[in-house]
Amino acid sequence: MIENEDFLKVAIDVAQKENIDEVIAQRIKGKTYQIRFSNSLIDNSKIWNNDILELFLAKGKRTTQINIEAPTPTKIRNTIVKASKFLLKLPESFLYNGMESNLQTYKKLDQIFDSKITNFSEKAPELVNAAIQTSLESGAKKVAGVLYFGYSKTELLTNYGNKGSYDGSYYRFTIRSFVDAESSGQGIVCNRNLSGVENKFIQVGPKAGEIAKMAVGGTQGHPGKFDVIMSPTVAANVLGQVFDGVNPLKIMIGMSPLKNKHIGKQIASENFTVVDNALLDNGLGSRPFDVEGTPTGKTPIFTNGILEGLLHNTSTSKMEQAENTGSSIFFDFGIGSKFLAPGPSNMVISGGNYTLEEIIAECKKPTIYLTSNWYTRFTNMMDGLFSTIPRDGMFLIENGEIKKPVRKLRLSDNLLRICSNISAIGKDVQQIYWWEVETPTFSPTIKVNDCTITAATQ
Amino acid sequence: MENGKDIADFAVNYGVSHGASYIEARVVDSRDESYASRNGIILSGGITYSSGIAIRVLANGGMGFCSTANLAKNTIEDVIEEAIKLAKASKRKTPITFSDEKVVQAKWKTPVKIKFEDISVEEKQKFMIGIDKILNKEFRFKLPTRTFILDLYSDEKYIVNSEGSKVESENSIISTVSFNTAKGKAGGEQRMLNLGGTSGWEWIDEENVVEKILDDNKCLVKAARNAIETNLNEVDVVISGEVAGIMAHENVGHPSEADRILGREGAQAGESFYLDLIQKGNLGDIKIGRDEVTIIDDPTRPGNSGFYLYDDECVKARPRYLIKKGMLNELLLNREYASRYNTKSNAAARAINYKREPIIRMANTYFAPGDFTFEELFEDIKTGIYMKSFTEWNIDDRRFQSKYVGLEVYLIENGEITDTMIRRPILELTTFGILGNVDAVSKEFNSPHGYCGKGEPMQGVPVWLGGPHVRLRNINLGGKNK
Secondary structure (H helix, E strand, O other): OOOOHHHHHHHHHHHHHOOOOEEEEEEEEEEEEEEEEEOOEEEEEEEEEEEEEEEEEEEOOEEEEEEEEOOOHHHHHHHHHHHHHHHHOOOOOOOOOOOOOOOOOOOOOHHHOOHHHHHHHHHHHHHHHHHHHHHHHOOOOEEEEEEEEEEEEEEEEEOOOOEEEEEEEEEEEEEEEEEEOOEEEEEEEEEOOOOOHHHHHHHHHHHHHHHHHHOOOOEEOOOEEEEEEEOHHHHHHHHHHHHHOOOHHHHHOOOOOOOHHHOOOEOOOOOOOEEEEOOOOOOOOOOOEOOOOOEOOEEEEEEOOEEOOOOOOHHHHHHOOOOOOOOEEEEOOOOOOOEEEEOOOOEEEOOOOEOHHHHHHOOOOOEEEEEEEEEEEEEEOOOOEEEEEEEEEEEEEEOOEEEEEEEOOEEEEEHHHHHHOEEEEEOOOEEEEEOOEEEEEEEOOEEEEEEEEEOOOO | OHHHHHHHHHHHHHHHHOOOOEEEEEEEEEEEEEEEEEOOEEEEEEEEEEEEEEEEEEEOOEEEEEEEOOOOHHHHHHHHHHHHHHHHHOOOOOOOOOOOOOOOEEEEEOOOOOOHHHOOHHHHHHHHHHHHHHHHHHHHHHOOEEEEEEEEEEEEEEEEEOOOOEEEEEEEEEEEEEEEEEEEOOEEEEEEEEEEEEOOOOHHHHOOHHHHHHHHHHHHHHHHHHOEOOOOOEEEEEEOHHHHHHHHHHHHHHHHEHHHHOOOOOOOOOOOOHHHHHHHOOOOOEEOOOOOOOEEEOOOOOOOOOOOOEOOOOOEOOOEEEEEOOEEOOOEOOHHHHHHOOOOOOOOEEOOOOOOOOEEOOOEEEEOOOOEOHHHHHOOOOEEEEEOOEEEEEEOOOOOEEEEEEOOEEEEEOOEEEEEEEOOOEEEEEHHHHHOOEEEEEOOOEOOEEEEEEOOOOEEEEEEEEEOOEEEEEEEOOOOOO
16 A cells, blocks of 8 residues: 555646656655764764655656655646647657556565664664774774664656555664774664664674784785775675676666677676666665566676676666666666666675685785775776775785775776686675765675786876 | 845744754855757757755754755744754764854855846757757768767855854856777777856857866867876876876865864765874874975865855955965864864855755865976986876875876976877875875966765755866876776
């Protein structure tokens, strides 16, 4: 039963009265909380009262997307009337080839909502302070981080009669512990449900503190060719740049290292298997339907290193004669107006057979172990030429052992080369979602051979 | 907005009577019209209106923030009570305090000649399609992929706090982004060009936007077709205002942010290497670069993307001299961090919309012009490079280890800029490596637009990062990613 079906119906009815051909109305209502902390103290606690009606209108191949905050029937009517007039002044978009028009049913994703979340704000500050305390007790001198949590109801109605709703809850916690200004470590924990959340918070603080302690006394590292071990956090960011490019739109505009000719070809190491899975119980990107009302599912991206295909919505699947993967989102380029295009849900990299300790022990060549990174940027996105900055503990491994902490290095390499040089995958798959990883990614530790490491020249 | 102002006033009174030692309310009504095109075909267009209130409180030494688009009084009461409750629950051992600032009642607005609403949708599209026609006619297959975004943002804002300050403002920002790929012998080159300013639609003509985009793409195509790999090692480097601007922003502006220095961004954008310097010396006494280096962050420059006259904490804006003649001179401060340093705020608090807290941000950051003419910068360079634009860049989270990859770069030989273009030379330098090797700055000035990302949730604020040409001596070029 859709609680606010009336609002959605009002939107569809008004749009149809304005002679709009196709309409999507999606309302997301809920609360988001944030607790930010630094220097081992809570800096700010925030609450966002979210209530947004997202509308998509199409007249032939003309499309526009608008949002209405705190919707009321009057706001909905006025906004749609204005937007309909605006829409008629737009030219046809070659990208738009229709939306989901078949009547669909959806799987129930009961596990993505935990009712305990509605009272979590009562104990969240205590849990944050407990995590800070355990990290300090493990040797950290100061601790920073952020906790987000919240819940929302998402309701969808389209002019084709597709309707659905789901409740979602989540928390995500990042903690960064410092022993000194340049010796730090980070831990991440996130989930849809609150089971065992107290223990997870208490455990992740010391984990960050341990990395920070290991990083003490780090010295300038040497540039050169090294094998690199990426923690799940680093792998999610670096390989996430490839996953972002599993998108026909991004390929078309030169924002992806992938090409259509790669589909069906082995472009990654044989041990590399990835799916986009929108139906995971604990995935922060899980959803039963996309914004068009197409049911979501599990889409193979890489199987044993072979690029299986791209993510698609109705329009791109028609353009490229591919299967619709139920991946439609309201897409933008960071700024600018939104339109329908494919986007990821949860990216899941299959775990391997190794523990981190085993991967380290088998390093015969000098190897750099990266625990975290940030600021990934490209010289050329089509070629996949990028660099990223390691942060937090970074370690030189020699003869199968962590030899010493190193600092001030940069991973400067090529995404496709990295995909094809994966030599070991850990079994430690962990959901990563933080400031530098915006698509929920289930990632293990990953070792890549022969990477280029650079450093400042002066 | 009139209703919004009443609600904001109500919110402040309600917060004070319910346990907030400080409360500010910020109502923002905004309009964002934007279009995206690919190869001259409009992909999308939309106008989004937004209206809501941000409320920030201090209670029992803690800080709480809430926002809502629902301006009903009972909703406002609920969110304020919850914000106060959360602020108290933080149980800080050291309370958050704000610096004492002058109580102000002020209004400011961006000078606008032609409002965005007064230009037809058709004319806006004609502008976009027209640019692409020019590029396509000029370059054809040499520039096969062209993406263009036009964004027209305007807002009205009212900020009131429990100390009695009230500031009303109207802002208008126009910006374009072009992301193009040029084909060349050695592969492709890509360029993201941001242009923008605080202005109305007149900016398009006054700033010669079409000409700028055409010229920039000429350089992109030229770089893709002509640039060659070289094995240059130690060279003198002349950088344009665009490259100098990004360095001023990344290597000096960001580490000057007091919230970073004191750790508030520790788990996000990181801290600052300035912490080490400030622990060992006092502002004004710390040498950080050559005497030729003066770097200013000035929000009061009309037309520039980071223009404002009062910040989001009702503090009057003024130029901030971050580095003066090579000496670390001033930090970027909001009221919280001014209090920590026992000084006054220099009005660096900004929030991108009503859903975000105001945090310390740069505005318009630049190397101060010097005494050299453009030609004089090159006169005594035996071998060097002239880097006019850049592609990839990044910097570590203490803002010390930076990397800038050149796009349009020319070889300098015997005091002359040659026609030889160098492919993707890399400046991989520490901040000291940059500021310690500047020996000349030109008189003329350039003003690129950009977005600065910081905070959590991310707040991408419009900024301006430019300046004159700058000469760096004896620079070792960095390693490549192959």
